[in-house]
Amino acid sequence: MSNYVVEMLNITKKFPGIVANDNINLKLKKGEIHALLGENGAGKSTLMNILFGLYQPTEGEIRINGKKEIINNANRAIELGIGMVHQHFKLVEPFTVTENIILGSEPTTGGSINYKKAVKQVEEISNQYGLQVDPHAKIENISVGMQQRVEIIKTLYRGADILIFDEPTAVLTPQEIDELLDIMRNLVAQGKSIILITHKLKEIMAICDMVTIIRRGKGIGSIATKDASPEILAEKMVGRQVSFEREKEKAQPKGPILKLNNVSMKNEKNVNVLNNISFEVKAGEVLGIAGVDGNGQSELIQAISGLRKINGGQITINNHDITNKNPRKIAESGVAHIPEDRHKHGLVLDFMMTENMVLKSYYKKPFNKNGFLDYKAVDEYAKKLIEQFDVRTPTIYDKARSLSGGNQQKGIIAREINLQPELLIAAQPTRGLDVGAIEFIHSQLIEERNKDKAVLLISYELEEILQVSDRILVIYEGQIIGEVYPEETNDKELGLMMAGKKLTKEG
Amino acid sequence: MNKIFAKQSIVVPIVSIFLGLMFGAIVMLAGGYNPITAYNALVSEIFSSRYNIGETIANITPLILTGLAVAFAFRTGLFNIGVEGQLIVGMTAATIVGIEFGYLPWFVHMPLSVIAAALAGGLWGGLAGYLKASRGVNEVITTIMLNFIALYLGNYLIKAFYLEPGTARSYKIEDSASLRTDWMTNLFDGARVDLGLIIALIAVIAFYIILWKTKQGFELRAVGLNHHAAKNAGINVNSNVVKAMFISGMLAGLAGATRSLGLFDAQTIAAAYTGLGFDGIAVALLGGNGAIGIVLAATLFGSLKFGGGGMNYVEGVPNEIINVVIASVIFFVAANGIFKLIIKPFKAKRKQKGAAS
Numbered sequence: 114m115s116n117y118v119v120e121m122l123n124i125t126k127k128f129p130g131i132v133a134n135d136n137i138n139l140k141l142k143k144g145e146i147h148a149l150l151g152e153n154g155a156g157k158s159t160l161m162n163i164l165f166g167l168y169q170p171t172e173g174e175i176r177i178n179g180k181k182e183i184i185n186n187a188n189r190a191i192e193l194g195i196g197m198v199h200q201h202f203k204l205v206e207p208f209t210v211t212e213n214i215i216l217g218s219e220p221t222t223g224g225s226i227n228y229k230k231a232v233k234q235v236e237e238i239s240n241q242y243g244l245q246v247d248p249h250a251k252i253e254n255i256s257v258g259m260q261q262r263v264e265i266i267k268t269l270y271r272g273a274d275i276l277i278f279d280e281p282t283a284v285l286t287p288q289e290i291d292e293l294l295d296i297m298r299n300l301v302a303q304g305k306s307i308i309l310i311t312h313k314l315k316e317i318m319a320i321c322d323m324v325t326i327i328r329r330g331k332g333i334g335s336i337a338t339k340d341a342s343p344e345i346l347a348e349k350m351v352g353r354q355v356s357f358e359r360e361k362e363k364a365q366p367k368g369p370i371l372k373l374n375n376v377s378m379k380n381e382k383n384v385n386v387l388n389n390i391s392f393e394v395k396a397g398e399v400l401g402i403a404g405v406d407g408n409g410q411s412e413l414i415q416a417i418s419g420l421r422k423i424n425g426g427q428i429t430i431n432n433h434d435i436t437n438k439n440p441r442k443i444a445e446s447g448v449a450h451i452p453e454d455r456h457k458h459g460l461v462l463d464f465m466m467t468e469n470m471v472l473k474s475y476y477k478k479p480f481n482k483n484g485f486l487d488y489k490a491v492d493e494y495a496k497k498l499i500e501q502f503d504v505r506t507p508t509i510y511d512k513a514r515s516l517s518g519g520n521q522q523k524g525i526i527a528r529e530i531n532l533q534p535e536l537l538i539a540a541q542p543t544r545g546l547d548v549g550a551i552e553f554i555h556s557q558l559i560e561e562r563n564k565d566k567a568v569l570l571i572s573y574e575l576e577e578i579l580q581v582s583d584r585i586l587v588i589y590e591g592q593i594i595g596e597v598y599p600e601e602t603n604d605k606e607l608g609l610m611m612a613g614k615k616l617t618k619e620g
Numbered sequence: 621m622n623k624i625f626a627k628q629s630i631v632v633p634i635v636s637i638f639l640g641l642m643f644g645a646i647v648m649l650a651g652g653y654n655p656i657t658a659y660n661a662l663v664s665e666i667f668s669s670r671y672n673i674g675e676t677i678a679n680i681t682p683l684i685l686t687g688l689a690v691a692f693a694f695r696t697g698l699f700n701i702g703v704e705g706q707l708i709v710g711m712t713a714a715t716i717v718g719i720e721f722g723y724l725p726w727f728v729h730m731p732l733s734v735i736a737a738a739l740a741g742g743l744w745g746g747l748a749g750y751l752k753a754s755r756g757v758n759e760v761i762t763t764i765m766l767n768f769i770a771l772y773l774g775n776y777l778i779k780a781f782y783l784e785p786g787t788a789r790s791y792k793i794e795d796s797a798s799l800r801t802d803w804m805t806n807l808f809d810g811a812r813v814d815l816g817l818i819i820a821l822i823a824v825i826a827f828y829i830i831l832w833k834t835k836q837g838f839e840l841r842a843v844g845l846n847h848h849a850a851k852n853a854g855i856n857v858n859s860n861v862v863k864a865m866f867i868s869g870m871l872a873g874l875a876g877a878t879r880s881l882g883l884f885d886a887q888t889i890a891a892a893y894t895g896l897g898f899d900g901i902a903v904a905l906l907g908g909n910g911a912i913g914i915v916l917a918a919t920l921f922g923s924l925k926f927g928g929g930g931m932n933y934v935e936g937v938p939n940e941i942i943n944v945v946i947a948s949v950i951f952f953v954a955a956n957g958i959f960k961l962i963i964k965p966f967k968a969k970r971k972q973k974g975a976a977s
C-alpha cells in the first residue's frame with residue numbers, strides 16, 4: 114500500500130504535431146496541497162484533464178489510492194472521488210446556485226426533484242467548509258468569487274476527495290484570493306487533497322506543501338516548498354533567471370494623447386456606472402487605473418474603445434473627438450486594446466492563429482486586395498508576429514482554441530502592439546500568465562511607453578499597477594477618487610483608497 | 621495534422637449514411653420487402669440510362685443551391701429556416717419576368733429572369749436579417765413566418781395575374797427565358813437537365829470564394845464564430861447579419877429560378893411547400909457547411925429521392941420507406957454527438973491497453 118492518493122506515472126500525451134506531456138510523474142499525498150507549476154503551454158491543464166478523464170494519455174499509468182485505474186471519462190473520475198474546478202467555469206447562468214450544484218445528480222423523492230433537500234445539502238457542505246454561497250441566487254447575479262465556490266461545492270457534493278484547481282486565482286480579486294486560500298486550508302484540514310495550478314509563486318509558497326514543475330511538456334521534478342523560494346521555482350520553471358523587478362527609466366511624459374472630459378455612463382437601470390470621469394494619458398507614460406473589480410473599469414474601457422455609448426462628456430484622441438464613434442473609427446484614430454476577457458472579446462477561437470493575427474487589420478493593405486484577402490501576406494505577417502512574441506503553437510495554422518491560455522494572450526498582445534497605436538489600452542494583460550511571460554509583457558508595455566506612446570493599464574493586481582505604472586488613478590464606484598505616484602505610495606495606502614477611502618493630502 | 625481532422629470529419633458522415641441505409645433495410649425487412657433487391661433497384665434506377673442520370677441530376681441541382689443557402693447563413697451564425705420562402709419568392713419573380721419581357725433576346729431575358737429570382741430571394745432573406753439587426757428579432761421566427769407569406773403571396777400573384785385558364789399553373793414562361801438548352805437535353809436523352817446545373821456549380825464556387833477568399837467572407841465568418849470579438853475588432857456585426865441573410869436568400873432564390881425557368885417551364889399553384897428549403901438544412905448539415913460537402917450531400921439526397929422511385933416500382937417499396945431512409949441518415953448525422961460518445965470509450969480502452977502493455 115502506498116500512501117499516495119494519486120500517482121500519475123510516466124504520463125505522455127501527444128496531440129497532432131505536439132507532445133503536450135512527455136513522461137511526467139506526479140504524486141499526491143493525502144491531505145497535501147500540491148502545486149503544479151509550469152510556463153504557459155507547458156502542459157499543466159492537459160495533465161489535469163487526463164487525471165479528470167477528459168483526455169486519454171498516449172502512454173503511462175494512473176493509480177488512485179494505490180490501485181491502477183483507467184479513467185476514460187469524467188464520470189469515472191467522479192466515481193473515484195476526483196473533482197475539478199476548471200479555469201473557465203461550467204455553470205448554467207439562468208439556473209440557481211442549488212440547481213447548478215445538483216445538476217446531473219439530483220436528490221429525488223418519487224421521481225421528482227427534492228429541491229428542499231438539495232438546498233439543505235448545499236447548506237451543509239457550505240457550512241462545513243466555510244464556502245459561503247446563497248443557494249437561491251441565480252448564477253448570472255453573483256460574483257465570480259461566489260461562482261467559483263459553487264464550482265467547489267459541486268465537486269464536494271459529488272463526493273470528491275481529490276480536488277483539482279486549474280488557475281483558480283487568475284479571475285479573483287486579491288481579497289477573494291485570500292478567502293480561497295483559507296478555504297483550501299480548510300479542505301485539507303478535513304482530509305481532502307488538492308492539486309493547484311497557479312502562476313503565482315507567492316500563493317505556492319503560502320499554502321502548498323509540494324511543487325511539481327514541468328517545462329515544455331517535460332517533468333523537471335518535484336520539490337518541497339520548504340526547500341524552495343520564488344526565485345528557485347521561477348528558474349526551474351523557465352530555465353533561466355527571472356527578474357521580479359521592472360527596470361525602467363523615469364517617465365518623460367509629453368503632451369496628452371487621450372483626454373476624458375466629464376465622462377458619464379448609465380446602465381440599464383439608469384444608474385451611473387461612470388460618474389464625471391476626467392483624466393488624460395500623456396505620450397510617454399503608463400497610467401495605471403487601480404480599483405477593485407466592478408467599480409467601472411470595464412465600462413471605462415468600453416467607453417474609450419467604442420463598445421458602449423456614453424451618456425455625457427467627451428473623449429478625444431490627439432484632440433480628435435472620438436465620443437461614441439464606432440470601434441473601427443476609434444481604432445483607426447490610434448487606439449489598440451488588449452481586452453479583459455480574451456475568449457469573449459480578444460479572439461475568434463475557431464479561427465486559425467493567422468486569421469486572428471489580422472483580426473483588426475485584415476481590411477487594410479497589404480492583406481486586402483480589392484476585396485480579396487491575400488492569405489500569403491496574412492500568413493507572413495502572422496508568422497512574423499508569432500515568432501517575435503514567442504507565441505508557442507505547433508503551426509501558425511492552428512486554431513486559437515488549441516493554444517494554451519497564456520499563448521493566446523501573447524498572440525493578442527502581439528496583434529495589438531503591431532497596430533502601432535498612439536494609445537494602448539491594456540486590461541488585465543497578464544491574467545493567467547507565467548512569470549516569464551509577465552516579465553516579457555511588462556517590458557513590452559514599458560517599451561511602448563519609451564516609444565512615446567500612451568499606455569492605459571487597468572489591473573486588479575496592485576503589484577502590477579505599482580510595478581508598471583508611472584502614475585496611478587484609483588477608481589471607486591465609477592469615480593476617480595485619487596491620484597498617486599508609485600514611488601510615493603505603497604500597497605497598503607492604495608488598498609485603502611481602492612476601498613473608497615479618499616486620500617487626504619497633507620499640506 | 622490537417623489530414624487527421626479532415627479524416628475525422630469524413631468518417632462521421634460516411635458511417636451515418638451507412639447506419640441510415642442499414643436502418644432503412646431493417647424497416648424494409650419489417651415491412652416484408654427485400655432490402656437487397658430494393659437497394660439494387662435504387663442504384664440501377666439512377667444509372668440505368670442517360671435519361672435517368674439526367675433526371676437524378678435535375679433532382680440534385682436545387683438541393684445544392686438550398687444547401688448552400690442554409691450553410692451560408694449558418695457560417696455567419698444565423699439559422700435560416702426561411703430558405704423555402706426565399707425559394708418561392710425567387711421562383712415567382714423568375715416566373716413573372718419569364719412570362720413578361722418576351723420581346724427581349726434570350727441572352728438578356730434569361731439572365732434577367734435569373735437575376736430577378738436572386739434579388740427577390742435576397743430581399744426576402746435580407747428582410748429577416750434587417751429585422752434581426754435593427755430590432756433583435758430572432759431570425760428563426762421571422763423566417764418561418766416569411767415562409768407562409770411567401771407561399772400565399774406567390775400563389776396569389778400567379779392566380780390573380782398569370783393563371784393559364786383551365787389549368788392550376790401559370791402561363792408557360794417564354795422560350796427566351798428558359799434554362800433549357802438543346803445540347804444538354806440531348807446529352808441526357810431528353811432528361812430535364814438544364815443550365816440550372818451550371819448555375820448551381822457556379823454558386824458552389826462563389827460560395828467558397830466569398831467565404832474563404834474575400835474580406836467580406838472573413839467578416840462574415842468572424843461574426844458567425846464570435847460576434848463579440850468581431851465587434852471588438854471593429855467589424856459591423858449588424859450589417860454583416862443583413863448581408864449574410866441577403867446572400868443566403870439569393871442562393872435560395874436561384875434554386876427557385878431553376879424550378880420555374882427549367883424543370884417546369886411554369887409555376888404551379890402550390891398547396892404546400894416544395895420541401896427543398898427544408899431539405900437544404902439537412903444537406904448543409906450532412907455536408908458540414910462546406911462547399912464540397914454540400915455537393916456530395918445534395919448528390920446523395922437527390923439520388924435517394926430519384927432512385928427511390930425505382931425501389932417503388934421494381935420492388936414495390938412504398939415511397940414512405942425511402943423517406944425513412946433519408947430521415948434516418950439525417951438523424952444519424954445530427955446525432956453524431958451521441959454517436960461519438962458511443963465510440964469514444966472503445967477508442968479510449970484500446971489506447972490505454974496499448975499503453976499498459
Ligand SMILES: Nc1ncnc2c1ncn2[C@@H]1O[C@H](COP(=O)(O)OP(=O)(O)OP(=O)(O)O)[C@@H](O)[C@H]1O
Binds near residue numbers: 151156158159515
Ligand atoms: N486539444 C488540443 N489539441 C491540440 N493541441 C493542444 C490541445 N490542448 C492543448 N494543446 C497544446 O498542448 C500544449 C499544452 O497546453 P496546456 O493547455 O496543457 O498548457 P498549460 O500548461 O495549461 O498552459 P497555460 O498556463 O497557458 O494554461 C500547448 O502547446 C497547446 O497548444
Ligand SMILES: [Mg+2]
Binds near residue numbers: 157158159517518
Ligand atoms: Mg492551462
